[in-house]
Amino acid sequence: MYAFIQFYNSSVGKKLLVGLTGLLLISYLVIHLFGNLLIFRNDAGRAFDEYAEILPQVVVIRVIEVGLFLIFLFHIITAAYTWLVNKQAAGKQYKVWKKGQTSKLSSRTMLLSGSIVFIFLVIHMQQFWYTSRYEAGEHFSMYEVVRATLSEPVYGIFYLIAMFLLGFHLRHGFQSAFQTFGLRDKKFTPIIELVGAIFWLLIPLAFASMPFYFLLNF
Amino acid sequence: MNFILKIWRQKDRNSKGKFEEYKAIDISPDMSFLEMLDAINRDLAKQDAEVIAFDHDCREGICGSCGLFINGRAHGPQHGVTTCELRMRHFKDGGTIVVEPWRAKAFPVIKDLVVDRRAFERIIQAGGYISVDTGAAPEASSIPISKANAEEAMDAAACIGCGACVAVCKNSSAMLFMSAKISQLALLPQGHPERKIRVHRMVEQMDKDGFGHCSNTYACEMDCPKKISVTHIARMNREFIRAKIF
Numbered sequence: 001m002y003a004f005i006q007f008y009n010s011s012v013g014k015k016l017l018v019g020l021t022g023l024l025l026i027s028y029l030v031i032h033l034f035g036n037l038l039i040f041r042n043d044a045g046r047a048f049d050e051y052a053e054i055l056p057q058v059v060v061i062r063v064i065e066v067g068l069f070l071i072f073l074f075h076i077i078t079a080a081y082t083w084l085v086n087k088q089a090a091g092k093q094y095k096v097w098k099k100g101q102t103s104k105l106s107s108r109t110m111l112l113s114g115s116i117v118f119i120f121l122v123i124h125m126q127q128f129w130y131t132s133r134y135e136a137g138e139h140f141s142m143y144e145v146v147r148a149t150l151s152e153p154v155y156g157i158f159y160l161i162a163m164f165l166l167g168f169h170l171r172h173g174f175q176s177a178f179q180t181f182g183l184r185d186k187k188f189t190p191i192i193e194l195v196g197a198i199f200w201l202l203i204p205l206a207f208a209s210m211p212f213y214f215l216l217n218f
Numbered sequence: 219m220n221f222i223l224k225i226w227r228q229k230d231r232n233s234k235g236k237f238e239e240y241k242a243i244d245i246s247p248d249m250s251f252l253e254m255l256d257a258i259n260r261d262l263a264k265q266d267a268e269v270i271a272f273d274h275d276c277r278e279g280i281c282g283s284c285g286l287f288i289n290g291r292a293h294g295p296q297h298g299v300t301t302c303e304l305r306m307r308h309f310k311d312g313g314t315i316v317v318e319p320w321r322a323k324a325f326p327v328i329k330d331l332v333v334d335r336r337a338f339e340r341i342i343q344a345g346g347y348i349s350v351d352t353g354a355a356p357e358a359s360s361i362p363i364s365k366a367n368a369e370e371a372m373d374a375a376a377c378i379g380c381g382a383c384v385a386v387c388k389n390s391s392a393m394l395f396m397s398a399k400i401s402q403l404a405l406l407p408q409g410h411p412e413r414k415i416r417v418h419r420m421v422e423q424m425d426k427d428g429f430g431h432c433s434n435t436y437a438c439e440m441d442c443p444k445k446i447s448v449t450h451i452a453r454m455n456r457e458f459i460r461a462k463i464f
Contacts, residue, residue, distance in 0.1 A: 009425075013458075016455070085430060089390045090430060092321045095237065096316045097290045098290035107433065172434070181455065
Protein backbone atom coordinates (compact mmCIF):
# COMPACT_ATOMS: atom_id res chain seq x y z
CA MET A 1 0.00 0.00 0.00
CA TYR A 2 2.81 2.39 0.90
CA ALA A 3 4.46 1.65 -2.45
CA PHE A 4 1.19 2.49 -4.22
CA ILE A 5 0.79 5.79 -2.35
CA GLN A 6 4.36 6.68 -3.21
CA PHE A 7 3.70 5.79 -6.85
CA TYR A 8 0.44 7.77 -6.88
CA ASN A 9 2.08 10.81 -5.32
CA SER A 10 4.82 11.00 -7.95
CA SER A 11 4.17 13.11 -11.02
CA VAL A 12 4.89 10.25 -13.44
CA GLY A 13 2.85 7.71 -11.46
CA LYS A 14 -0.32 9.82 -11.48
CA LYS A 15 -0.08 10.35 -15.21
CA LEU A 16 0.37 6.64 -15.80
CA LEU A 17 -2.80 5.89 -13.86
CA VAL A 18 -4.81 8.56 -15.69
CA GLY A 19 -3.66 7.11 -19.02
CA LEU A 20 -4.36 3.52 -18.03
CA THR A 21 -7.87 4.25 -16.70
CA GLY A 22 -8.56 6.37 -19.79
CA LEU A 23 -7.71 3.47 -22.09
CA LEU A 24 -9.89 1.08 -20.05
CA LEU A 25 -12.78 3.51 -20.38
CA ILE A 26 -12.52 3.87 -24.14
CA SER A 27 -12.31 0.11 -24.59
CA TYR A 28 -15.86 0.08 -23.22
CA LEU A 29 -16.89 2.56 -25.95
CA VAL A 30 -16.25 -0.14 -28.55
CA ILE A 31 -18.60 -2.65 -26.86
CA HIS A 32 -21.20 0.04 -26.26
CA LEU A 33 -21.09 1.12 -29.88
CA PHE A 34 -21.58 -2.38 -31.30
CA GLY A 35 -24.67 -2.90 -29.17
CA ASN A 36 -26.10 0.47 -30.12
CA LEU A 37 -25.63 -0.06 -33.83
CA LEU A 38 -28.58 -2.49 -33.63
CA ILE A 39 -30.71 0.67 -33.73
CA PHE A 40 -30.05 0.91 -37.43
CA ARG A 41 -31.55 -2.50 -38.16
CA ASN A 42 -34.64 -2.16 -40.23
CA ASP A 43 -36.95 -3.98 -37.82
CA ALA A 44 -38.64 -1.13 -35.89
CA GLY A 45 -36.16 -1.56 -33.05
CA ARG A 46 -36.92 -5.18 -32.18
CA ALA A 47 -33.32 -6.40 -32.14
CA PHE A 48 -32.26 -3.37 -30.08
CA ASP A 49 -35.09 -3.93 -27.59
CA GLU A 50 -34.12 -7.54 -27.13
CA TYR A 51 -30.50 -6.56 -26.61
CA ALA A 52 -31.52 -3.92 -24.04
CA GLU A 53 -33.64 -6.45 -22.19
CA ILE A 54 -30.92 -9.10 -21.96
CA LEU A 55 -28.14 -6.73 -20.85
CA PRO A 56 -29.15 -6.28 -17.17
CA GLN A 57 -29.62 -10.03 -16.76
CA VAL A 58 -26.01 -10.81 -17.56
CA VAL A 59 -23.95 -10.99 -14.36
CA VAL A 60 -20.70 -10.03 -16.13
CA ILE A 61 -22.33 -6.82 -17.35
CA ARG A 62 -23.30 -5.92 -13.78
CA VAL A 63 -19.73 -6.46 -12.62
CA ILE A 64 -18.38 -4.42 -15.54
CA GLU A 65 -20.79 -1.61 -14.63
CA VAL A 66 -19.42 -1.36 -11.10
CA GLY A 67 -15.86 -1.56 -12.42
CA LEU A 68 -16.52 1.17 -14.97
CA PHE A 69 -18.00 3.43 -12.33
CA LEU A 70 -14.94 3.03 -10.09
CA ILE A 71 -12.52 3.51 -12.99
CA PHE A 72 -14.41 6.66 -13.96
CA LEU A 73 -14.17 8.07 -10.47
CA PHE A 74 -10.46 7.28 -10.34
CA HIS A 75 -9.80 8.84 -13.76
CA ILE A 76 -11.68 12.02 -12.92
CA ILE A 77 -10.32 12.50 -9.40
CA THR A 78 -6.71 11.82 -10.41
CA ALA A 79 -6.93 14.06 -13.48
CA ALA A 80 -8.49 16.88 -11.45
CA TYR A 81 -5.84 16.47 -8.75
CA THR A 82 -3.10 16.63 -11.40
CA TRP A 83 -4.69 19.76 -12.82
CA LEU A 84 -4.67 21.39 -9.38
CA VAL A 85 -1.00 20.53 -8.77
CA ASN A 86 -0.14 21.90 -12.21
CA LYS A 87 -2.03 25.13 -11.59
CA GLN A 88 -0.02 25.64 -8.41
CA ALA A 89 3.27 24.88 -10.15
CA ALA A 90 2.60 27.02 -13.20
CA GLY A 91 2.99 30.56 -11.92
CA LYS A 92 2.48 31.92 -15.43
CA GLN A 93 1.84 35.65 -15.64
CA TYR A 94 3.07 36.25 -19.17
CA LYS A 95 1.84 39.43 -20.81
CA VAL A 96 2.26 37.85 -24.24
CA TRP A 97 2.09 34.06 -24.56
CA LYS A 98 1.67 32.48 -28.00
CA LYS A 99 0.44 29.10 -26.81
CA GLY A 100 -1.15 28.30 -30.16
CA GLN A 101 2.25 28.25 -31.86
CA THR A 102 3.72 25.59 -29.60
CA SER A 103 0.86 23.24 -28.70
CA LYS A 104 -2.54 22.00 -29.85
CA LEU A 105 -5.74 23.39 -28.33
CA SER A 106 -6.96 19.86 -27.55
CA SER A 107 -3.90 19.24 -25.35
CA ARG A 108 -4.49 22.40 -23.32
CA THR A 109 -8.21 21.93 -22.70
CA MET A 110 -8.41 18.36 -21.40
CA LEU A 111 -10.08 19.36 -18.13
CA LEU A 112 -12.74 21.41 -19.93
CA SER A 113 -13.51 18.84 -22.65
CA GLY A 114 -13.47 16.07 -20.05
CA SER A 115 -15.79 17.98 -17.70
CA ILE A 116 -18.39 18.61 -20.40
CA VAL A 117 -18.26 14.97 -21.47
CA PHE A 118 -18.75 14.06 -17.79
CA ILE A 119 -21.84 16.29 -17.50
CA PHE A 120 -23.15 14.67 -20.66
CA LEU A 121 -22.57 11.24 -19.16
CA VAL A 122 -24.52 12.02 -16.00
CA ILE A 123 -27.51 13.15 -18.09
CA HIS A 124 -27.02 10.24 -20.48
CA MET A 125 -27.04 7.72 -17.62
CA GLN A 126 -30.17 9.22 -16.12
CA GLN A 127 -31.99 9.15 -19.45
CA PHE A 128 -31.07 5.69 -20.64
CA TRP A 129 -29.42 3.55 -17.98
CA TYR A 130 -31.68 4.64 -15.07
CA THR A 131 -34.83 4.52 -17.20
CA SER A 132 -34.11 1.04 -18.50
CA ARG A 133 -33.22 -0.32 -15.06
CA TYR A 134 -35.76 1.28 -12.79
CA GLU A 135 -38.61 2.62 -14.86
CA ALA A 136 -39.14 -0.23 -17.27
CA GLY A 137 -42.76 -1.36 -17.18
CA GLU A 138 -44.69 -4.10 -18.94
CA HIS A 139 -44.53 -2.85 -22.52
CA PHE A 140 -41.24 -1.07 -22.22
CA SER A 141 -39.35 -0.38 -25.42
CA MET A 142 -35.82 0.94 -25.10
CA TYR A 143 -35.88 1.77 -28.79
CA GLU A 144 -38.83 4.11 -28.20
CA VAL A 145 -37.03 5.83 -25.30
CA VAL A 146 -33.95 6.34 -27.46
CA ARG A 147 -35.99 7.58 -30.41
CA ALA A 148 -38.03 10.01 -28.31
CA THR A 149 -34.96 11.38 -26.51
CA LEU A 150 -32.62 11.76 -29.46
CA SER A 151 -35.21 13.31 -31.76
CA GLU A 152 -35.69 16.11 -29.25
CA PRO A 153 -33.60 18.94 -30.78
CA VAL A 154 -32.11 20.32 -27.52
CA TYR A 155 -30.90 16.93 -26.33
CA GLY A 156 -29.98 15.72 -29.82
CA ILE A 157 -27.75 18.73 -30.40
CA PHE A 158 -26.24 18.44 -26.91
CA TYR A 159 -25.44 14.81 -27.77
CA LEU A 160 -23.69 15.93 -30.97
CA ILE A 161 -21.65 18.56 -29.11
CA ALA A 162 -20.69 16.00 -26.48
CA MET A 163 -19.51 13.58 -29.16
CA PHE A 164 -17.45 16.34 -30.77
CA LEU A 165 -15.84 17.05 -27.39
CA LEU A 166 -15.29 13.35 -26.71
CA GLY A 167 -13.38 13.17 -30.00
CA PHE A 168 -11.48 16.32 -29.06
CA HIS A 169 -10.61 14.81 -25.64
CA LEU A 170 -9.42 11.57 -27.23
CA ARG A 171 -7.50 13.40 -29.97
CA HIS A 172 -5.03 14.30 -27.26
CA GLY A 173 -5.77 11.62 -24.68
CA PHE A 174 -5.13 8.51 -26.76
CA GLN A 175 -1.64 9.31 -28.01
CA SER A 176 -0.82 11.05 -24.72
CA ALA A 177 -1.48 7.83 -22.79
CA PHE A 178 1.02 5.97 -24.97
CA GLN A 179 3.58 8.73 -24.52
CA THR A 180 3.13 8.34 -20.76
CA PHE A 181 3.55 4.55 -21.02
CA GLY A 182 6.82 5.28 -22.78
CA LEU A 183 5.73 3.65 -26.03
CA ARG A 184 5.92 6.64 -28.34
CA ASP A 185 9.00 6.61 -30.49
CA LYS A 186 9.83 6.79 -34.18
CA LYS A 187 8.65 3.22 -34.80
CA PHE A 188 5.39 3.15 -32.82
CA THR A 189 4.10 6.72 -33.25
CA PRO A 190 2.55 6.16 -36.73
CA ILE A 191 0.70 3.05 -35.46
CA ILE A 192 -0.52 4.88 -32.35
CA GLU A 193 -1.74 7.81 -34.47
CA LEU A 194 -3.59 5.44 -36.81
CA VAL A 195 -5.32 3.43 -34.07
CA GLY A 196 -5.95 6.71 -32.24
CA ALA A 197 -7.93 7.98 -35.24
CA ILE A 198 -10.38 5.10 -34.76
CA PHE A 199 -11.03 6.34 -31.25
CA TRP A 200 -11.03 10.10 -31.70
CA LEU A 201 -12.67 10.20 -35.12
CA LEU A 202 -14.58 7.06 -36.12
CA ILE A 203 -16.16 6.09 -32.79
CA PRO A 204 -17.49 9.57 -31.89
CA LEU A 205 -18.75 9.89 -35.48
CA ALA A 206 -20.55 6.54 -35.23
CA PHE A 207 -22.20 7.59 -31.96
CA ALA A 208 -23.10 10.98 -33.46
CA SER A 209 -24.85 9.22 -36.33
CA MET A 210 -27.61 8.15 -33.90
CA PRO A 211 -28.98 11.58 -32.94
CA PHE A 212 -28.50 12.58 -36.58
CA TYR A 213 -30.62 9.63 -37.64
CA PHE A 214 -33.45 10.51 -35.25
CA LEU A 215 -33.18 14.30 -35.59
CA LEU A 216 -33.65 14.00 -39.31
CA ASN A 217 -36.65 11.70 -38.67
CA PHE A 218 -35.64 8.61 -40.56
CA MET B 219 16.36 49.07 -37.35
CA ASN B 220 14.27 50.63 -34.57
CA PHE B 221 12.21 48.89 -31.93
CA ILE B 222 10.01 49.68 -28.98
CA LEU B 223 10.71 47.32 -26.10
CA LYS B 224 8.46 46.48 -23.21
CA ILE B 225 10.75 44.95 -20.62
CA TRP B 226 9.91 43.47 -17.23
CA ARG B 227 11.67 45.37 -14.44
CA GLN B 228 11.77 44.03 -10.91
CA LYS B 229 14.05 45.33 -8.16
CA ASP B 230 14.50 42.07 -6.29
CA ARG B 231 12.89 38.76 -5.41
CA ASN B 232 10.35 40.30 -3.06
CA SER B 233 9.31 43.42 -4.96
CA LYS B 234 6.47 43.70 -7.38
CA GLY B 235 7.69 44.17 -10.90
CA LYS B 236 6.26 46.08 -13.86
CA PHE B 237 6.83 46.63 -17.56
CA GLU B 238 8.91 49.63 -18.65
CA GLU B 239 9.12 50.93 -22.18
CA TYR B 240 12.44 51.53 -23.94
CA LYS B 241 13.41 52.62 -27.42
CA ALA B 242 16.13 50.78 -29.32
CA ILE B 243 17.37 53.10 -32.05
CA ASP B 244 19.69 52.34 -34.93
CA ILE B 245 20.04 48.64 -34.27
CA SER B 246 21.96 46.58 -36.82
CA PRO B 247 19.96 43.64 -38.21
CA ASP B 248 23.01 41.44 -37.57
CA MET B 249 23.03 42.19 -33.85
CA SER B 250 22.01 39.42 -31.49
CA PHE B 251 19.14 40.00 -29.11
CA LEU B 252 21.58 40.35 -26.21
CA GLU B 253 23.70 42.86 -28.13
CA MET B 254 20.56 44.90 -28.68
CA LEU B 255 19.94 44.81 -24.91
CA ASP B 256 23.58 45.83 -24.37
CA ALA B 257 22.93 48.87 -26.56
CA ILE B 258 19.94 49.85 -24.44
CA ASN B 259 21.94 49.29 -21.26
CA ARG B 260 24.77 51.46 -22.57
CA ASP B 261 22.31 54.32 -23.01
CA LEU B 262 20.83 53.69 -19.57
CA ALA B 263 24.33 53.74 -18.04
CA LYS B 264 25.08 57.07 -19.72
CA GLN B 265 21.96 58.48 -18.12
CA ASP B 266 22.99 57.03 -14.75
CA ALA B 267 19.87 54.88 -14.75
CA GLU B 268 19.73 51.29 -13.44
CA VAL B 269 20.68 48.90 -16.25
CA ILE B 270 18.47 45.95 -17.19
CA ALA B 271 19.68 42.74 -15.56
CA PHE B 272 19.73 39.60 -17.73
CA ASP B 273 21.69 36.35 -17.59
CA HIS B 274 24.35 35.61 -20.20
CA ASP B 275 27.74 33.98 -20.46
CA CYS B 276 29.15 32.28 -23.56
CA ARG B 277 26.96 34.08 -26.10
CA GLU B 278 27.41 31.24 -28.56
CA GLY B 279 24.46 29.05 -27.63
CA ILE B 280 26.13 26.40 -25.48
CA CYS B 281 26.16 27.56 -21.86
CA GLY B 282 22.42 27.78 -21.18
CA SER B 283 22.69 31.03 -19.21
CA CYS B 284 20.62 33.29 -21.42
CA GLY B 285 16.92 32.77 -21.77
CA LEU B 286 14.20 35.32 -22.25
CA PHE B 287 10.53 35.04 -23.05
CA ILE B 288 10.31 37.17 -26.18
CA ASN B 289 6.99 38.07 -27.80
CA GLY B 290 5.25 35.08 -26.25
CA ARG B 291 7.89 32.44 -27.08
CA ALA B 292 10.84 31.07 -25.08
CA HIS B 293 14.03 32.30 -26.81
CA GLY B 294 11.89 34.24 -29.29
CA PRO B 295 10.28 33.31 -32.58
CA GLN B 296 13.15 31.36 -34.18
CA HIS B 297 13.20 27.56 -33.78
CA GLY B 298 16.30 25.91 -32.36
CA VAL B 299 18.24 28.98 -31.21
CA THR B 300 19.06 30.48 -27.85
CA THR B 301 18.38 34.15 -27.09
CA CYS B 302 22.05 35.00 -27.71
CA GLU B 303 21.89 33.43 -31.18
CA LEU B 304 18.68 35.21 -32.12
CA ARG B 305 19.32 38.02 -34.64
CA MET B 306 17.39 41.26 -34.79
CA ARG B 307 16.63 40.77 -38.51
CA HIS B 308 13.93 38.30 -37.46
CA PHE B 309 11.89 41.13 -35.96
CA LYS B 310 9.75 43.68 -37.76
CA ASP B 311 11.42 47.08 -38.08
CA GLY B 312 9.56 49.61 -35.93
CA GLY B 313 7.71 46.84 -34.09
CA THR B 314 7.14 46.32 -30.39
CA ILE B 315 8.95 43.51 -28.59
CA VAL B 316 7.76 42.26 -25.19
CA VAL B 317 10.56 40.79 -23.07
CA GLU B 318 9.73 38.78 -19.95
CA PRO B 319 11.63 36.51 -17.58
CA TRP B 320 10.91 32.74 -17.45
CA ARG B 321 7.73 32.26 -15.45
CA ALA B 322 7.38 29.25 -13.15
CA LYS B 323 6.85 28.78 -9.42
CA ALA B 324 10.10 26.82 -9.28
CA PHE B 325 12.02 29.66 -11.02
CA PRO B 326 11.46 32.80 -8.89
CA VAL B 327 12.54 36.11 -10.43
CA ILE B 328 15.64 37.49 -8.72
CA LYS B 329 15.94 40.75 -10.62
CA ASP B 330 14.45 42.08 -13.87
CA LEU B 331 14.92 39.24 -16.38
CA VAL B 332 17.05 36.99 -14.17
CA VAL B 333 15.47 33.93 -12.54
CA ASP B 334 16.78 31.50 -9.94
CA ARG B 335 17.29 28.19 -11.77
CA ARG B 336 19.04 26.33 -8.97
CA ALA B 337 16.16 23.84 -8.87
CA PHE B 338 17.66 22.34 -12.05
CA GLU B 339 20.95 21.81 -10.25
CA ARG B 340 19.16 20.05 -7.40
CA ILE B 341 17.53 17.67 -9.91
CA ILE B 342 20.92 16.82 -11.43
CA GLN B 343 22.46 16.42 -7.97
CA ALA B 344 19.70 13.96 -7.09
CA GLY B 345 20.78 11.44 -9.71
CA GLY B 346 21.96 12.94 -13.00
CA TYR B 347 25.43 11.44 -12.76
CA ILE B 348 27.33 8.15 -12.83
CA SER B 349 29.54 7.00 -9.96
CA VAL B 350 33.01 6.05 -11.17
CA ASP B 351 36.26 5.27 -9.44
CA THR B 352 38.85 7.98 -9.77
CA GLY B 353 42.14 7.21 -11.39
CA ALA B 354 43.45 6.93 -14.90
CA ALA B 355 40.89 7.09 -17.70
CA PRO B 356 40.05 3.57 -18.97
CA GLU B 357 40.60 2.52 -22.57
CA ALA B 358 37.87 4.27 -24.55
CA SER B 359 36.85 1.39 -26.80
CA SER B 360 36.78 -1.30 -24.09
CA ILE B 361 32.98 -0.94 -23.74
CA PRO B 362 31.26 -1.29 -27.13
CA ILE B 363 28.33 1.08 -27.73
CA SER B 364 26.17 0.94 -30.84
CA LYS B 365 26.29 3.89 -33.18
CA ALA B 366 22.52 4.46 -32.87
CA ASN B 367 22.66 4.57 -29.06
CA ALA B 368 25.73 6.78 -29.05
CA GLU B 369 24.00 9.23 -31.41
CA GLU B 370 20.79 9.32 -29.40
CA ALA B 371 22.65 9.71 -26.11
CA MET B 372 24.55 12.59 -27.67
CA ASP B 373 21.31 14.24 -28.83
CA ALA B 374 20.02 14.05 -25.24
CA ALA B 375 23.31 15.35 -23.88
CA ALA B 376 22.89 18.46 -26.04
CA CYS B 377 20.56 19.87 -23.34
CA ILE B 378 22.11 23.06 -21.97
CA GLY B 379 19.71 23.39 -19.04
CA CYS B 380 18.44 26.82 -20.07
CA GLY B 381 14.93 26.23 -18.70
CA ALA B 382 13.00 27.13 -21.87
CA CYS B 383 11.01 23.87 -21.51
CA VAL B 384 9.79 24.92 -18.06
CA ALA B 385 9.13 28.47 -19.23
CA VAL B 386 6.91 27.45 -22.13
CA CYS B 387 5.15 24.53 -20.39
CA LYS B 388 1.67 25.40 -19.20
CA ASN B 389 2.34 23.26 -16.11
CA SER B 390 5.93 24.46 -15.60
CA SER B 391 7.06 20.86 -15.77
CA ALA B 392 10.77 20.06 -15.91
CA MET B 393 10.25 16.72 -17.65
CA LEU B 394 12.11 17.53 -20.88
CA PHE B 395 15.17 18.74 -18.99
CA MET B 396 15.14 15.81 -16.58
CA SER B 397 14.38 13.20 -19.24
CA ALA B 398 17.27 14.38 -21.40
CA LYS B 399 19.71 13.46 -18.63
CA ILE B 400 17.94 10.21 -17.69
CA SER B 401 17.70 9.17 -21.34
CA GLN B 402 21.33 10.01 -22.05
CA LEU B 403 22.53 7.84 -19.16
CA ALA B 404 20.02 5.05 -19.83
CA LEU B 405 21.35 4.71 -23.38
CA LEU B 406 24.92 4.17 -22.27
CA PRO B 407 26.27 1.12 -20.38
CA GLN B 408 27.97 3.35 -17.82
CA GLY B 409 24.55 4.61 -16.74
CA HIS B 410 23.00 1.20 -16.17
CA PRO B 411 24.13 0.31 -12.61
CA GLU B 412 22.29 3.32 -11.13
CA ARG B 413 19.36 3.55 -13.54
CA LYS B 414 16.63 2.59 -11.03
CA ILE B 415 17.72 4.82 -8.21
CA ARG B 416 18.43 7.65 -10.67
CA VAL B 417 14.92 7.94 -12.11
CA HIS B 418 13.39 7.47 -8.66
CA ARG B 419 15.45 10.22 -7.04
CA MET B 420 15.28 12.69 -9.92
CA VAL B 421 11.49 12.47 -10.27
CA GLU B 422 11.13 12.83 -6.51
CA GLN B 423 13.37 15.92 -6.50
CA MET B 424 11.50 17.47 -9.43
CA ASP B 425 8.20 17.06 -7.59
CA LYS B 426 9.71 18.43 -4.38
CA ASP B 427 10.94 21.55 -6.14
CA GLY B 428 7.41 22.42 -7.22
CA PHE B 429 7.53 21.71 -10.95
CA GLY B 430 4.28 20.54 -12.53
CA HIS B 431 3.31 17.24 -14.16
CA CYS B 432 3.78 16.63 -17.86
CA SER B 433 0.51 16.72 -19.79
CA ASN B 434 2.13 15.97 -23.15
CA THR B 435 1.32 19.24 -24.90
CA TYR B 436 4.84 18.99 -26.41
CA ALA B 437 5.32 22.78 -26.21
CA CYS B 438 8.75 22.12 -24.64
CA GLU B 439 10.04 20.43 -27.78
CA MET B 440 8.86 23.37 -29.91
CA ASP B 441 10.83 25.98 -27.97
CA CYS B 442 13.89 23.93 -27.01
CA PRO B 443 16.94 25.66 -28.51
CA LYS B 444 18.71 22.29 -28.75
CA LYS B 445 15.69 20.54 -30.31
CA ILE B 446 15.55 17.88 -27.58
CA SER B 447 12.78 15.47 -28.56
CA VAL B 448 9.88 14.45 -26.31
CA THR B 449 10.75 10.83 -27.11
CA HIS B 450 13.25 11.25 -24.26
CA ILE B 451 10.27 11.87 -21.94
CA ALA B 452 8.80 8.60 -23.21
CA ARG B 453 12.07 6.84 -22.42
CA MET B 454 12.12 8.41 -18.96
CA ASN B 455 8.59 7.10 -18.37
CA ARG B 456 9.80 3.65 -19.40
CA GLU B 457 12.69 3.94 -16.96
CA PHE B 458 10.22 4.95 -14.25
CA ILE B 459 7.92 2.00 -14.94
CA ARG B 460 10.92 -0.35 -15.01
CA ALA B 461 12.19 1.01 -11.69
CA LYS B 462 8.85 0.94 -9.90
CA ILE B 463 7.16 -2.18 -11.22
CA PHE B 464 9.76 -4.58 -12.59
